[in-house]
Amino acid sequence: xxxxxxxxxxxxxxxxxxxxxxxxxxxxxxxxxxxxxxxxxxxxxxxxxxxxxxxxxxxxxxxxxxxxxxxxxxxxxxxxxxxxxxxxxxxxxxxxxxxxxxxxxxxxxxxxxxxxxxxxxxxxxxxxxxxxxxxxxxxxxxxxxxxxxxxxxxxxxxxxxxxxxxxxxxxxxxxxxxxxxxxxxxxxxxxxxxxxxxxxxxxxxxxxxxxxxxxxxxxxxxxxxxxxxxxxxxxxxxxxxxxxxxxxxxxxxxxxxxxxxxxxxxxxxxxxxx
Amino acid sequence: xxxxxxxxxxxxxxxxxxxxxxxxxxxxxxxxxxxxxxxxxxxxxxxxxxxxxxxxxxxxxxxxxxxxxxxxxxxxxxxxxxxxxxxxxxxxxxxxxxxxxxxxxxxxxxxxxxxxxxxxxxxxxxxxxxxxxxxxxxxxxxxxxxxxxxxxxxxxxxxxxxxxxxxxxxxxxxxxxxxxxxxxxxxxxxxxxxxxxxxxxxxxxxxxxxxxxxxxxxxxxxxxxxxxxxxxxxxxxxxxxxxxxxxxxxxxxxxxxxxxxxxxxxxxxxxxxxxxxxxxxxxxxxxxxxxxxxxxxxxxx
Numbered sequence: 125x126x127x128x129x130x131x132x133x134x135x136x137x138x139x140x141x142x143x144x145x146x147x148x149x150x151x152x153x154x155x156x157x158x159x160x161x162x163x164x165x166x167x168x169x170x171x172x173x174x175x176x177x178x179x180x181x182x183x184x185x186x187x188x189x190x191x192x193x194x195x196x197x198x199x200x201x202x203x204x205x206x207x208x209x210x211x212x213x214x215x216x217x218x219x220x221x222x223x224x225x226x227x228x229x230x231x232x233x234x235x236x237x238x239x240x241x242x243x244x245x246x247x248x249x250x251x252x253x254x255x256x257x258x259x260x261x262x263x264x265x266x267x268x269x270x271x272x273x274x275x276x277x278x279x280x281x282x283x284x285x286x287x288x289x290x291x292x293x294x295x296x297x298x299x300x301x302x303x304x305x306x307x308x309x310x311x312x313x314x315x316x317x318x319x320x321x322x323x324x325x326x327x328x329x330x331x332x333x334x335x336x337x338x339x340x341x342x343x344x345x346x347x348x349x350x351x352x353x354x355x356x357x358x359x360x361x362x363x364x365x366x367x368x369x370x371x372x373x374x375x376x377x378x379x380x381x382x383x384x385x386x387x388x389x390x391x392x393x394x395x396x397x398x
Numbered sequence: 399x400x401x402x403x404x405x406x407x408x409x410x411x412x413x414x415x416x417x418x419x420x421x422x423x424x425x426x427x428x429x430x431x432x433x434x435x436x437x438x439x440x441x442x443x444x445x446x447x448x449x450x451x452x453x454x455x456x457x458x459x460x461x462x463x464x465x466x467x468x469x470x471x472x473x474x475x476x477x478x479x480x481x482x483x484x485x486x487x488x489x490x491x492x493x494x495x496x497x498x499x500x501x502x503x504x505x506x507x508x509x510x511x512x513x514x515x516x517x518x519x520x521x522x523x524x525x526x527x528x529x530x531x532x533x534x535x536x537x538x539x540x541x542x543x544x545x546x547x548x549x550x551x552x553x554x555x556x557x558x559x560x561x562x563x564x565x566x567x568x569x570x571x572x573x574x575x576x577x578x579x580x581x582x583x584x585x586x587x588x589x590x591x592x593x594x595x596x597x598x599x600x601x602x603x604x605x606x607x608x609x610x611x612x613x614x615x616x617x618x619x620x621x622x623x624x625x626x627x628x629x630x631x632x633x634x635x636x637x638x639x640x641x642x643x644x645x646x647x648x649x650x651x652x653x654x655x656x657x658x659x660x661x662x663x664x665x666x667x668x669x670x671x672x673x674x675x676x677x678x679x680x681x682x683x684x685x686x687x688x689x690x691x692x693x694x695x696x697x698x699x
Contacts, residue, residue, distance in 0.1 A: 141496055142503075146510045152570060153513065155536055156525045170536050171543075214421035217414035229418060234691050236429050238683040240631045242652045243672035244428065246659055247435035251427075270428035273421055278691075302413040331518045333634040334652070338660075349520045353638050356524045363528045370521035381516050392575065393582055394620060 160185075160367040167364055185368030191343055192351030193372060196330055198261050199347050203268035204325045208318055210269055211276020212284075216306050218277070219284035220292075230281065236274035241334055244271075249338050259345050267339065268329050276321060282394065283317035284310065320391030323384050330377055348373045433676065440669035447663070458670035468671070471649045472678075474561065475630070478650060479682065481565050482572065482629035487621050489569065490576025491614075498584045508581070515574030519634035526567040527639060530554050554640050557647035564639050564648055572628070576621045583617030584610070619693075623686050630679040651675040 159167060160181050162174045214233065218226045248267060249258070257263030287310060295305045311318070336350040343351070352373050355366055381388055440458055444451035462468045497507050514522070529536045530553035538550040553563040587610065595605050633652035636642060642649035642657065649657075651671055659668030 138496060138501060142501060142507050145493060145496070146507045149514065149570070149573075150510050151536075152525050152529060155529060159528065168534055170534060170539050210421050210424070213417050217417045220410075221414060229422065231688070231691055233421070233425055234687055235684065236425060238627060238630070238679050238687050239429060239433070240652065240672075240675050240679050242631070242633065242655050243436050243676045244432035245655065245672070246439065246665055246669060247432040248428075250435075251432070267428075270424050273425050273428070277421065302410045303417075306417075327516065331520075331634070333520055333637065337656075349518055349634075352518070352520045352524065356520060356527065356638050357641060361527070363531070366524050367528065370524040374517050374521050377516050377518070378513075381513075389578060389582065393579060 156367045156370060159363060160371055162364055164362075164364060181364040181368035182372070184362075184365035185372050188355055188365060189348050189351045189369045189373055192346055192348035193376065195261065195345060195351075196347040196349070197376065199264045199268070200326055200329045203265045203272075203329050204322050206265060207269045207272035207276050207325055207329075208280075208322050211273060211321070212280045212311065212314070212318070213306075214273065214277040215280035215284055216310065218281045220302075230277075233277050234274055236271075237278065241271060245334065245338050248335070252339055259340050259342060261345055263339055264335060264345075264347070267335050268332070271335075272325060272329075276325065279321045279324075279391075279394065280314070280317065283314055283321075287313055316387070316390070319384065319387040322391075323380060323388045324391035326380060327377060436669045436672050439666055440673050442666045444665045445663045446659070446665045451666070454666065458667045459674075462667065462670055462674070467646060467649070467654070470646065471651055471654045472674075474648065475632070475650050475675075475678070477561065478565070478632050479626065479629040481568075482625040483622055485565075486569055486572035486625065487576050487618075490573050490578075490621065491580045493573070493577045494580035494584055498581060508578075511577050512574040514571040515578075517571060519571070520638045522567055522571050523635055523638035526563075526570075527554065530563055555644050557644055560640050560644065560648045564636055567639060568632075568635050572625065576625070579617045579621050580614060583614045587613045619690060623683075623690060626683050626686060627679075630675070630683060651678075 155170065158173065159170070161177045161179070162172075163178050163180070166172055166174050166178075218230050252258040252263050252267070257266060291309060291313065292305060295309050300308065330347075331349060332347070333349045333353060336347045337353070340346045340350060352369055355361070355369060439451075441453060441455060442451040443454045443458070493511055497504055497511075501507070517525075532538055532550070532552045532555065535553075537553060541547070541550050551559050551563075554560055591609050591613070592605060595609055600608070631652065632650050633656075636648060636650050637653050637656070640648040642653040646654075651674065655668050655671040655675070658664050658671060
């Protein structure tokens, strides 16, 4: 869509505005990066540039949150794979059954989307303690799978509805049962949808702080968000190492974004973008 | 032939039920049982440790509704809702309109605006707390530099300013999402619509109101809906940026619940806060979920 007629002056104004806005959006990131390379003495002047790239902060930062990054990876990767799978499993029958029959289950699962997670915070804490999953990484898998059901079901149901019905009929003629169709044909044919949802889910699992704080209390299980939060809210904050830690905590998601930008955007738009 | 068809139908239904069973059971435990647990707990007084809890009826709710702290928290949550529904949406739309249409370097602008949305809220807090440091932080340094020393603030330490400060940081990351959605929405508007209107002599303003904005309706639903859900759940950025302070001025329901439940161990009271939050979300957000569900359903068939 182009609404703007190519008037040179208007174009120039748009450029100036675009550059200004991008600069404003970029400043916080720039300050964080520059500060991470400064010595404590240089940090006192926020507008100064570091004399040389001091990597001491990154060494300290890695000591602070390195383990958290590894924990987050061990939490996020299985949690995302499993929650996308469970969502697909629920979405498949809902996309195949006629609307009148599946509507109740569909709306029921979907209603979970509005529930603020805080209302289940206390029971989740006690349930996880009771079943011995408190302060374990598999415990966080379970929580992220369970609370991912509404969005994953919604997304995959939405996606499966776009897969042509003729694919199913052809599979049926070849003697493929409903379960066989799901595993052998539908899932492989839905890889773009699965990729998009996986990336959106990675972002929310990676960024989760609430369940992380509720369900972990030691360094060998704590994901990077909870670990970083400890340093953010400390009484004596060392901003140099903190900026380095923040950058370290963001890098994995940043890589995912840069590598799978298209799938990410598609996922954010509900899987339907062109 | 008919019998065979029926048995196939039956087999298919069995498989469907089998597929649905696992997710539905997990959902029942995670949502229905847990919400019931919290509702029940909200009628009790319990310290979270002792084996017995005392039934107190609606006492927790009564003391909540009487407390100035809770009132302030509810107002803050509503402020967050209004903020999310209005500010990042309009800003995202404006930037999308600005960047849309043959601008060199579009890709770079796009990435810079969108990047903050990927950053973990805790890391956003870390960076913005550094920008907000009263003595030597970027904001006050710049304000002093241009000669408005009187306008320097204790950004996170002043009761009157703190909500604004946290929202500004939230705006920085939320805008990336609304921008991206609107930007993609603009790209998908058929060019002929605009051309036709232009040939008919419509002004840019009228093209915007009568063609562009209605075509952006699906994007608007997506942005407004997800921001509404986010606003009702808001926790991370407030918790790690201000911790609800100073003197509880920036508390939202989620941070108050955490504080009451896990710092002072009044589990019944915390549960009552959770129930209030759920009811608010139900009233404000559930109609929306039903709307998109129906829309997608119609669309899919």
